[in-house]
Amino acid sequence: TRTSRPQRILKAVQTKATVGDPQSVITAIDHFCRHREWAMNVGDEKGSILDSVVNEVSPVTVLELGTYCGYSTVRIARLLPPGACVITLEFNPDYAAIARQVIKWSGLEDKVQLVEGASGDWIPWMKEHFGVQAFDLVFLDHWKERYLPDTKLLEECGLIQKGTVLLADNVICPGTPDYLEYVRNSPHYNSQYYRSHLEYTKAEDGLEKSVFLGY
Numbered sequence: 362t363r364t365s366r367p368q369r370i371l372k373a374v375q376t377k378a379t380v381g382d383p384q385s386v387i388t389a390i391d392h393f394c395r396h397r398e399w400a401m402n403v404g405d406e407k408g409s410i411l412d413s414v415v416n417e418v419s420p421v422t423v424l425e426l427g428t429y430c431g432y433s434t435v436r437i438a439r440l441l442p443p444g445a446c447v448i449t450l451e452f453n454p455d456y457a458a459i460a461r462q463v464i465k466w467s468g469l470e471d472k473v474q475l476v477e478g479a480s481g482d483w484i485p486w487m488k489e490h491f492g493v494q495a496f497d498l499v500f501l502d503h504w505k506e507r508y509l510p511d512t513k514l515l516e517e518c519g520l521i522q523k524g525t526v527l528l529a530d531n532v533i534c535p536g537t538p539d540y541l542e543y544v545r546n547s548p549h550y551n552s553q554y555y556r557s558h559l560e561y562t563k564a565e566d567g568l569e570k571s572v573f574l575g576y
């Protein structure tokens with residue numbers, strides 16, 4: 362049977378990127394998705410904004426919701442200093458398997474903890490299972506209707522503390538209206554919108570950065 366799009370993305374990485382060179386992995390995926398087949402990676406334009414937020418926060422513990430093929434996982438992990446790590450949740454086993462190989466090809470497996478499972482099931486176990494006190498940065502890029510419930514769950518589990526930064530992809534396209542309304546109107550968050558474009562297209566999209574101010 363036909364290969365899947367994630368399998369074709371992995372093949373592009375394995376034929377075009379250099380083992381141990383994260384930037385070449387990012388470039389290979391962007392080239393494939395711009396010139397061969399569109400895919401829902403955060404992409405190069407929004408990816409540069411993600412990079413600037415990671416550099417600004419210089420996080421020790423990062424949570425990523427929705428790994429897909431691991432493109433943004435590699436973007437984040439390549440900027441982390443020794444000792445810092447990104448925990449990334451992916452509940453589709455086929456995507457998780459591809460992402461593990463993309464992350465391995467980039468040479469960043471020591472900075473990544475890929476957890477195969479659903480955010481709603483795993484968030485309550487983060488403290489106990491991974492010894493996480495609170496996340497410095499959360500990158501939301503999973504099912505759009507889960508951004509708000511999972512943010513509330515992170516708050517309830519004490520995983521969002523004063524200074525934690527939430528960075529959400531796709532707040533315009535496909536859109537996350539209930540999440541936007543929440544973070545923009547809550548007195549506990551300071552929110553700002555980074556206008557950009559939907560990956561590999563001219564359509565508008567953007568990232569919302571929300572800093573938790575404490576209770």
Ligand SMILES: CNc1ncnc2c1ncn2[C@@H]1O[C@H](/C=C/CNC(=O)c2cc(-c3ccc(F)cc3)cc(O)c2O)[C@H](F)[C@H]1O
Nearest residue numbers: 401427428450451452453478479480502503504507534535
């Ligand atoms: C619900 N809890 C989950 N836990 C763990 N993994 C999860 C969970 N939920 C999903 N996953 C996992 O996270 C990923 C899901 C990403 C969804 N992303 C998008 O839909 C998305 C869509 C577009 C898009 C825009 C315009 C258009 F015309 C068509 C598409 C652009 C984007 O940048 C996106 O991120 C993965 F697939 C799923 O298994």
Ligand SMILES: [Mg+2]
Nearest residue numbers: 403502530531
């Ligand atoms: Mg996205």
